[in-house]
Amino acid sequence: MNLNDLIALGQGPRSVLIQWLQRRDLLANPLNCAPCNQGMELIERNDTHVDGFQWRCGGCSKKRSLRTNTFFAEFSKVSLSTLILAIFYFTQDDPQQRITRALEINASLVSKIVTRLQDVCSIDIMSRPFIPFGSPGTAVKCDESKFNHKAKYHRGRRAARDAWVFGIVSLEQSPAKGYFQVVDRRDAATLLPIIQRCLLPGTEVHTDDWAAYTRLAALPNVAAHQVVVHAHNFVDPRTSVHTQEAESAWSQLKLGRNRRKGIRREDLQSYLDEKMWRQWRGGSYDNVTDNFLAILPLQYQTATPVD
Ligand SMILES: [Zn+2]
Numbered sequence: 001m002n003l004n005d006l007i008a009l010g011q012g013p014r015s016v017l018i019q020w021l022q023r024r025d026l027l028a029n030p031l032n033c034a035p036c037n038q039g040m041e042l043i044e045r046n047d048t049h050v051d052g053f054q055w056r057c058g059g060c061s062k063k064r065s066l067r068t069n070t071f072f073a074e075f076s077k078v079s080l081s082t083l084i085l086a087i088f089y090f091t092q093d094d095p096q097q098r099i100t101r102a103l104e105i106n107a108s109l110v111s112k113i114v115t116r117l118q119d120v121c122s123i124d125i126m127s128r129p130f131i132p133f134g135s136p137g138t139a140v141k142c143d144e145s146k147f148n149h150k151a152k153y154h155r156g157r158r159a160a161r162d163a164w165v166f167g168i169v170s171l172e173q174s175p176a177k178g179y180f181q182v183v184d185r186r187d188a189a190t191l192l193p194i195i196q197r198c199l200l201p202g203t204e205v206h207t208d209d210w211a212a213y214t215r216l217a218a219l220p221n222v223a224a225h226q227v228v229v230h231a232h233n234f235v236d237p238r239t240s241v242h243t244q245e246a247e248s249a250w251s252q253l254k255l256g257r258n259r260r261k262g263i264r265r266e267d268l269q270s271y272l273d274e275k276m277w278r279q280w281r282g283g284s285y286d287n288v289t290d291n292f293l294a295i296l297p298l299q300y301q302t303a304t305p306v307d
Helices: 003-011 014-023 071-075 080-091 096-103 107-127 188-198 230-235 237-259 265-282 288-299
Strands: 041-044 053-056 063-065 139-147 163-170 177-183 203-207 222-227
Touching: 003 014, 003 080, 014 053, 014 080, 071 080, 071 107, 080 096, 080 107, 080 288, 096 107, 107 265, 107 288, 139 188, 139 237, 163 188, 163 237, 163 265, 177 188, 177 237, 177 265, 237 265, 265 288
Parallel strands: 139 203, 203 222
Antiparallel strands: 041 053, 053 063, 139 163, 163 177
């Protein structure tokens, strides 16, 4: 899927765009009327209306929005073509400023759309979790990293608590994939249950020499615990390559954070969820938009009949 195709789709006849969305289960096909137990028909409406079409039941004559039971109903004043382009730019990881300029809609609306699309990522990794991962013979690297809260809106006041992110990065794949969670504390009582929950039995775990990891080897799912001290990496080329992968996963996270000029602590987990979704489900830049459009209908009941 590429940008020019989507722009052409948006500029073409609305019926073609609607059929394109219906083929992807992004619009009902058709919307069903519950009392009449039959499919409704698409009828044209006032040409100045944002959709140009709506549903009408041939039995009871009731009318419903084209967007009933879909993601698009949440942004009812924004055209379908604009929303599809917003999804394209979001999935291509474009910054919000750039999306705002490209779509010529206001920045706060773009922010609302992006927040909603991040929620879709969060829901997807919760309802179809990629954890636990690892397996016998594979290794992961655990790290904690401080994501400093930038006091964007509270100049002069002390920044809120630092946000610590705990991460478990699989060392078997390149680019690296991992699990990342905002944590209030970095103690064993916080970190070890996360490790146990995220790993399949038999996984080897690499960490630094932070005290919270002392009893890591006692976890049922952990096959071995290796303390990797940076200064010693050159001794073991295999470990060194792995460490680079893990570090690159963290620098990707921080790069995105910097590009957004800081992320409020309460928004940080959503940001991490989006990144995890990209790592595990997004695929290549060529496929990421299709992959996102494929999960979107899973979160809406377009087939649910309306009363
Ligand atoms: Zn009806």
